[in-house]
Amino acid sequence: MNGGLLWLKAAVVGVLATAVPLLIFGCGKKPEDAKDSTWPDQPGPKVVVSFAPLYCFAANVAGDDAVVKNVMTSKGPHDFDPTEADVKLVTKADIFFVIGLGLDETKAVKMKNGSGNKNLKIVELAEMLDKKHLCEGKCNHAEKGADHKHDKDPHMWLSPDHAVMLVNFIRDELKAADPAHAEGYEKRAAAYVVKLKALKTYGMEKIKDKKDRRLVSFHDSLAYFEQAFELDVRGVLTKHPGQEPDAKEMAELIRLCTKKNAETRVIATEPQYSTSGSGDALRKELIAKGVADPVLLEFDPLETVKPEDLTLDWYEKKMRENLDALAKAMK
Numbered sequence: 001m002n003g004g005l006l007w008l009k010a011a012v013v014g015v016l017a018t019a020v021p022l023l024i025f026g027c028g029k030k031p032e033d034a035k036d037s038t039w040p041d042q043p044g045p046k047v048v049v050s051f052a053p054l055y056c057f058a059a060n061v062a063g064d065d066a067v068v069k070n071v072m073t074s075k076g077p078h079d080f081d082p083t084e085a086d087v088k089l090v091t092k093a094d095i096f097f098v099i100g101l102g103l104d105e106t107k108a109v110k111m112k113n114g115s116g117n118k119n120l121k122i123v124e125l126a127e128m129l130d131k132k133h134l135c136e137g138k139c140n141h142a143e144k145g146a147d148h149k150h151d152k153d154p155h156m157w158l159s160p161d162h163a164v165m166l167v168n169f170i171r172d173e174l175k176a177a178d179p180a181h182a183e184g185y186e187k188r189a190a191a192y193v194v195k196l197k198a199l200k201t202y203g204m205e206k207i208k209d210k211k212d213r214r215l216v217s218f219h220d221s222l223a224y225f226e227q228a229f230e231l232d233v234r235g236v237l238t239k240h241p242g243q244e245p246d247a248k249e250m251a252e253l254i255r256l257c258t259k260k261n262a263e264t265r266v267i268a269t270e271p272q273y274s275t276s277g278s279g280d281a282l283r284k285e286l287i288a289k290g291v292a293d294p295v296l297l298e299f300d301p302l303e304t305v306k307p308e309d310l311t312l313d314w315y316e317k318k319m320r321e322n323l324d325a326l327a328k329a330m331k
């Protein structure tokens, strides 16, 4: 498609999106619902989730039997600070799904307290997982003051296997909250699990011929992804998302990546943190040290989303983009 046509298409989509959002998204699932701080006049559980992947998991199970709203949409769990509108949303909610493990639950509790909604049930999904499914983490973006549970990594949504488990927990919570529609939750959860399993197969297929599966992660978010897709994450570029590695950390990374017979050439960056140069600095160092063909891989940890992009299939779409980028970068 040429540039003129592309422009025309963008303009038409733009006009349609402003004029008739309902026609495009249907069923009241237009993306602004995810963030709009009012609840529709509709029976069924009112559900809030902390951030984007959980929105997709919960909304796919909810169908039209429950309403799901996402609160940490564009800020993500690291940088989120509740606004008055967020607290207002929570005032009338029945369930608040979070991951837990120090990532987002303290913020949910604060919002609950601020809203005065004593009936709100905060569900920490990670707490429901069998401990054997939890990865160790050195995750440093956990909330300050949430001083427990930090040794476990919260980034489980990046594994489709874990996504399946989370979806099933969400299904059980919704069934318990709304038994009259149990069958609907069952059916939709089962259909979504089929899609998540297809996502895993897609990824495995994409990288099945890759012999060198080593990479450096941007922030320490890839333990579950590494496990699901049989990768080898050798190091982490930034200890705190958005903060540059210091000279000592950089030297250690260079040492790790130039290790004999374990040279690492794939360096992940994140679209949310404008790469800040450290990934590219490492890449240049590796070139200078004779590592063959070091590359940057843009990997989205799915912690933030523009409200208008958050659709029911957003999680699958973004994961496929990550897997495509990975397949392209790896050899």
Ligand SMILES: [Zn+2]
Residues within 6 Å of the ligand: 141, 155, 219, 220, 221, 301, 303
């Ligand atoms: Zn993270």
